[in-house]
Amino acid sequence: MALDVFISYAIADKLTADAAxxxxxxxxxxxxxxxxxxxxxMDYAEAIIEAIEKARGMLLIFSSNANRSNQVKxxxxxxxxxxxxxxxxxxxxxxxxxxxxxxxxxxxWLDALTPPLEQHLKHLASxxxxxxxxxxxxxELSQSRSVSGQVAEARGPxxxxxSSVSAGSVNQPRTRGGSTSVPGPGYQHSSNVQPDSxxxxxxxxxxxxxxxxxxxxMILILxxxxxxxxxxxxxxxxxxxxLIQHAAPRPxxxxxxxxTPRVTVPSTPFVAQTTPTPMSxxxxxxxxxxxxxxxxxxxxxxxxxxxxxxxxxxxLGFDAKNAETLNKRANCYKQLAQYDKAIADYxxxxxxxxNSPNYFNDRGIAHWKKGDYDLAIADYNKTLELDxxxxxxxxxxxLAYYDKKxxxxxxxxxxxxxxxxxxxxxxxxxxxxxxxxxxDYESAIKDYSAAIERDPNYANAFYNRGLCYQxxxxxxxxxxxxxxxxxxxxxxxxxxxxxxLxxxxxxDYDRAIQDYNESISRNANxxxxxxxxxxAYAKKKQYDDAINDYTEAVRLNPDYESAYFNRxxxxxxxxxYNxxxxxxxVAIHLxxxxxxxFNDRGIAxxxLAQYDKAIEDYAQAIALNPNYADAFYNRGNAYTNTGAYALAINDYxxxxxxxxxxxxxLNNRGIVxxxxxxxxxxxxxYNEAIRIDPTYARxxxxxxLAYQKKGMTKQANDDFxxxxxxxxxx
Numbered sequence: 001m002a003l004d005v006f007i008s009y010a011i012a013d014k015l016t017a018d019a020a021x022x023x024x025x026x027x028x029x030x031x032x033x034x035x036x037x038x039x040x041x042m043d044y045a046e047a048i049i050e051a052i053e054k055a056r057g058m059l060l061i062f063s064s065n066a067n068r069s070n071q072v073k074x075x076x077x078x079x080x081x082x083x084x085x086x087x088x089x090x091x092x093x094x095x096x097x098x099x100x101x102x103x104x105x106x107x108x109w110l111d112a113l114t115p116p117l118e119q120h121l122k123h124l125a126s127x128x129x130x131x132x133x134x135x136x137x138x139x140e141l142s143q144s145r146s147v148s149g150q151v152a153e154a155r156g157p158x159x160x161x162x163s164s165v166s167a168g169s170v171n172q173p174r175t176r177g178g179s180t181s182v183p184g185p186g187y188q189h190s191s192n193v194q195p196d197s198x199x200x201x202x203x204x205x206x207x208x209x210x211x212x213x214x215x216x217x218m219i220l221i222l223x224x225x226x227x228x229x230x231x232x233x234x235x236x237x238x239x240x241x242x243l244i245q246h247a248a249p250r251p252x253x254x255x256x257x258x259x260t261p262r263v264t265v266p267s268t269p270f271v272a273q274t275t276p277t278p279m280s281x282x283x284x285x286x287x288x289x290x291x292x293x294x295x296x297x298x299x300x301x302x303x304x305x306x307x308x309x310x311x312x313x314x315x316l317g318f319d320a321k322n323a324e325t326l327n328k329r330a331n332c333y334k335q336l337a338q339y340d341k342a343i344a345d346y347x348x349x350x351x352x353x354x355n356s357p358n359y360f361n362d363r364g365i366a367h368w369k370k371g372d373y374d375l376a377i378a379d380y381n382k383t384l385e386l387d388x389x390x391x392x393x394x395x396x397x398x399l400a401y402y403d404k405k406x407x408x409x410x411x412x413x414x415x416x417x418x419x420x421x422x423x424x425x426x427x428x429x430x431x432x433x434x435x436x437x438x439x440d441y442e443s444a445i446k447d448y449s450a451a452i453e454r455d456p457n458y459a460n461a462f463y464n465r466g467l468c469y470q471x472x473x474x475x476x477x478x479x480x481x482x483x484x485x486x487x488x489x490x491x492x493x494x495x496x497x498x499x500x501l502x503x504x505x506x507x508d509y510d511r512a513i514q515d516y517n518e519s520i521s522r523n524a525n526x527x528x529x530x531x532x533x534x535x536a537y538a539k540k541k542q543y544d545d546a547i548n549d550y551t552e553a554v555r556l557n558p559d560y561e562s563a564y565f566n567r568x569x570x571x572x573x574x575x576x577y578n579x580x581x582x583x584x585x586v587a588i589h590l591x592x593x594x595x596x597x598f599n600d601r602g603i604a605x606x607x608l609a610q611y612d613k614a615i616e617d618y619a620q621a622i623a624l625n626p627n628y629a630d631a632f633y634n635r636g637n638a639y640t641n642t643g644a645y646a647l648a649i650n651d652y653x654x655x656x657x658x659x660x661x662x663x664x665x666l667n668n669r670g671i672v673x674x675x676x677x678x679x680x681x682x683x684x685x686y687n688e689a690i691r692i693d694p695t696y697a698r699x700x701x702x703x704x705l706a707y708q709k710k711g712m713t714k715q716a717n718d719d720f721x722x723x724x725x726x727x728x729x730x
Contacts (some may be wrong), residue, residue: 005024005057005058006032006075006084008075012065019121032054057087060086067097076104090109090110091113093113289315296328299311305336327358327359330363333345346362357390360379361380361396380394380396399430402434425450432444432445441469470501475502478498479499496522500519500533504535512533516529527556530550546570547571561591565597572604594624598617636665648669649669663688666692700723
């Protein structure tokens with residue numbers, strides 16, 4: 001299909017991207033947008049690359065969300081690589097991060113910062129039409145030069161080719177891991193053994209199948225991951241409106257959690273202005289500055305910051321040099337994340353009154369929100385110069401130091417804030433986050449408890465203390481704290497999510513699903529709720545439900561590697577190995593160095609008897625993690641099925657060195673010895689497997705076969721009887 005424009009966007013900006021797509025297509029401009037234009041069954045990453053290569057231009061929906069999206073960065077890089085012009089369409093007044101700035105610092109920007117969006121979309125359509133006409137002329141000239149100059153056709157990157165599948169005797173695998181359940185990240189895989197389908201009359205020992213990794217997969221969750229993640233701990237965040245009495249910002253440590261908690265911190269608007277409010281929302285006709293200010297306060301209290309700004313505009317029309325009004329309008333801009341406008345108002349307020357510590361403190365928060373930590377610290381220093389007892393400024397400066405990775409100064413400022421105002425909860429809360437990030441959960445719990453003592457309605461402190469208890473596996477206390485956070489804030493979706501994770505840890509999947517339902521009901525775009533509910537459904541062996549939830553998580557966050565991985569697990573559990581391979585491949589594309597994805601894709605290839613491809617994937621998993629016992633074990637199985645017995649034994653030997661007491665590995669090495677006629681060595685391995693697990697029916701069955709080959713009929717019959725007693729069936 002001929003294609004004009006590829007639309008690149010972060011999932012959080014999907015509504016804007018869809019609106020832009022509709023506006024362009026209404027003007028006859030042919031667009032490609034995911035996930036709409038990804039063909040069913042097509043590899044998602046391959047579809048993206050193919051569309052970028054075919055496009056004549058790329059429309060980038062630019063925002064802070066795009067700054068954070070790894071997928072957007074990859075798409076922009078591919079467009080630059082192929083010489084495709086990029087049109088950044090800015091919907092938020094933020095600068096590009098360094099990764100994006102490297103690629104898009106030169107193009108002319110189209111801004112859509114002021115409503116209505118429709119007028120900007122019309123300008124966008126005309127601009128893109130003009131650009132495409134220029135690209136078309138340029139293409140014709142380029143083609144003419146190529147033909148006359150006999151320029152060789154350029155080739156894109158070559159994907160790894162498929163290996164041929166070697167024939168060999170099939171060592172029939174049993175069901176996955178001895179269980180049809182497919183664990184997600186954070187859960188242990190079953191090591192139980194189920195019988196093979198072959199009977200004893202064939203005289204063939206029964207084997208165990210490839211094993212999944214027991215290592216937890218972490219997301220984002222930040223995302224990732226691990227991902228999220230993401231992975232790892234993310235810096236502390238705070239935002240607040242400030243009262244004239246110097247109210248401070250409080251960081252809300254909202255957790256986007258996979259089964260292993262990670263801290264991320266989006267902003268939480270807090271505290272309304274104390275200006276007297278009228279009984280009802282006022283009209284927009286103001287007779288004087290006082291009525292405009294009263295209206296602004298009312299709008300601000302209701303969270304309608306755009307209306308509040310308009311009312312402050314009116315008030316400034318009556319009194320343009322009122323520093324307090326400028327400061328209040330700046331606070332509204334800050335709530336809307338329009339930090340440059342907020343800073344401009346703070347600058348104007350300070351120019352009028354340079355002796356107000358509030359103005360410097362508030363401007364410091366705006367600089368901090370922009371990530372300009374040094375400027376924030378300079379403003380907090382000025383605040384403290386004007387008022388050395390300003391406890392909130394010490395707390396806020398501590399946050400800026402913490403984000404600069406200067407934990408020593410951060411903690412010092414928190415503690416100075418505590419000395420000035422012993423009843424102030426936030427510095428205890430923030431120091432608790434420092435201890436949490438260090439893994440010192442006991443100290444963190446003490447600080448969160450101190451914050452709760454000072455503010456019994458501090459939902460975030462209950463939530464963070466719950467994280468600590470969750471990390472310490474004190475499940476009842478974690479559930480209690482998450483429940484307290486929910487009681488204070490009934491819409492605390494991350495608290496529902498995390499309480500669900502604790503219930504899942506306790507194998508109470510029904511209650512876990514109830515909590516995930518609560519989180520999703522409050523935010524239909526909460527992809528972690530779908531993802532974690534998918535894991536719970538998979539644990540209940542409701543694989544279709546799990547697949548539906550993983551699919552929704554992927555729709556909401558196309559970069560979510562763990563969702564692709566776990567959907568692959570559920571497809572594999574259903575025996576749909578081709579779809580599983582497709583999902584593992586996307587996971588590998590998103591996170592190329594995750595050994596589990598290669599291992600598990602190898603298992604899917606194994607089930608399809610594509611042993612050479614399985615061996616390639618196991619080898620890649622081992623290269624990424626040389627201590628990956630399961631990958632050695634699985635590769636040994638694949639070598640066995642291709643008749644490469646020496647290589648199989650080598651891999652089983654390494655697997656046993658890494659995991660000495662695994663009866664499955666001993667059993668399968670015994671099979672290789674058996675196939676080579678080395679019955680005594682086979683019996684020795686079966687003996688060791690049975691010693692490790694006296695209920696290991698497969699070991700008795702296979703040892704009986706070896707005894708039978710040696711003519712030891714009584715011992716063989718005794719072993720066959722023991723295997724049947726333990727549940728082995730022919």
